[in-house]
Amino acid sequence: MTPQTAQPNDTDEGGDNAEDRVRIFDTTLRDGEQAPGFSMDRRAKLCMAQALETLGVDILEAGFPQASPDDFAAVEEIARSLRHTTVCALARCQTGDIDTAARALERAHRSRIHLFLSTSPLHREHKLGMSKQQVLDTAVASIQHARKYCADVEFSAEDAMRTEPEFLVEVFSAAIASGATTVNVPDTVGYTTPAEIHELFTYLRQHVRDAHKAVFSSHCHDDLGMAVANSLAAVSGGARQVECTINGIGERAGNAALEEIVMALKVRAPRFGLRTNIDTRKLHPTSRLLSQLTGQAVQRNKAVVGDNAFAHESGIHQHGMLKHRSTYEIMRPEDVGIAETTLVLGKHSGRHALRQRLEALGHKLEDADLDGVFKRFKALADRKREIRDEDLEALALGQDPDATGPWHITQLNTSSHLGGSASATVKLSHEDGREVGEAAIGDGPVDAVLRAIERATGTDMVLTRFQVRAISEGGDAQGHAQLVARHAKRDWHGSSVSTDIIEATAHAALAIVNRIERQGTSRSDASIEECGHGGPLFDLRANGRAQKETTA
Ligand SMILES: CC(=O)SCCNC(=O)CCNC(=O)[C@H](O)C(C)(C)COP(=O)(O)OP(=O)(O)OC[C@H]1O[C@@H](n2cnc3c(N)ncnc32)[C@H](O)[C@@H]1OP(=O)(O)O
Ligand SMILES: CC(C)C(=O)C(=O)O
């Protein structure tokens, strides 16, 4: 890597070093990837790095090149690929690490070498076996060495929050004098509190020599669940770089979550008076991309990007939301890249939300009718975790949305051969105590399963429509099977969801059988008029009332 002539802290586009801007240093691909369960291959890292650049992070820590040849290659590829974001590589205070980091960054448009060395008494004594003076000398020599390669050098005092503050002043003063352009104050073990870290940043900025020549940075871990609060307190104390990760992934309990810090600064802008370069509308897509690449789901109740972040189930909140969205939401879903707020109908919902959803589905009910539907809706919600639109339609039409039983599948096996027929065996149990097993062959596994179910239950059905679609992404995507079968001159619907599409199909077929049997029309009762919610196809007419399609 050739020495760079750029001035320290010129990472801002257009020389924007304004005091009101917080630089976002993303370490998803380094500290985040260090956590068990989150490792990514090179292709995944590059994909994530490109998304992070689009998101607008200022500095992206791409890895620790000395760690492995693959980490080296990943940093090198990312460095070559990114145009605007500063690509950073981590190195211990060792010449070999620094040389390797510099080589990995050789092709970067903007680069930073990030050095770290423990400063706390605990780490000095038990981990490094170094005196204070040795720590100081090692840090200074390493920074000077890194500066030969790169104008942008960050120095981190590992375990800073458990370090004597006066020693931190000495270390950071020496680091800045040796050419460090960012000094980072990590809470390596997630030990600090907001008041404490605020105090430390204030103190350091007052006492470190030439403090104005470097950007002060925070790097908080979440062991006590305070990483984001501590990062914000550090910012209030003068930090102008925050190190964080998407979804808060990272060592042990994780790092401070990028999306939470950014949205806190944005939503509470009048309080903080600070801005970032992040395009917040990309937060949710970036979070989902990371989930896909690592196979780790985001918890539903995760702030900003979780599935429940803009979902409301309880009636009192839904009523408030329908009147004015600010009653229960402090930010707009579209501002973080989520399409819209959802009012989920469940056991805690009330009439206002029920009416609104039914109207959206084309059912305008009088108050008295609504009361009846509401009562049955609550009874259903007590039994079912999720009430779907189909359930609501059935309720509005006075039908039974509960298609479970009397038949249940207890066993299902299928086998198929390329170019040959398929076979299926099913075992079913009936609520009246019967246990039935049947086998059948068919053109494919779906056909074989349907035939076996028909035989076992004695229900004649002609499959007229069959659709399977993925309702999530990735190798473990859920398949939603939707079937329409002809029986007794009517079309009957059944649907089910499973990660196994044959299983989803079998359950959907059995839902049809159950509906037929619950309506007492099994074995070709041609006089049927009514059916369950999977019954005749519905055509929503202009008056909003559903009519049965004349398919017979
Ligand atoms: C707080 C953090 O997140 S720090 C970053 C943590 N991340 C990682 O450790 C992931 C990548 N790490 C690795 O792949 C390996 O640890 C390697 C390749 C870097 C080093 O492997 P090894 O040489 O086998 O050493 P090992 O990891 O067992 O021990 C760490 C060594 O680094 C030394 N060390 C630790 N931190 C530093 C530092 N900041 N500066 C200089 N030396 C350090 C330790 O004293 C120890 O030295 P020793 O081998 O002379 O006793
Ligand atoms: C390498 C440093 C910054 C680190 O990750 C920590 O101290 O937590």
Ligand SMILES: [Mg+2]
């Ligand atoms: Mg860390």
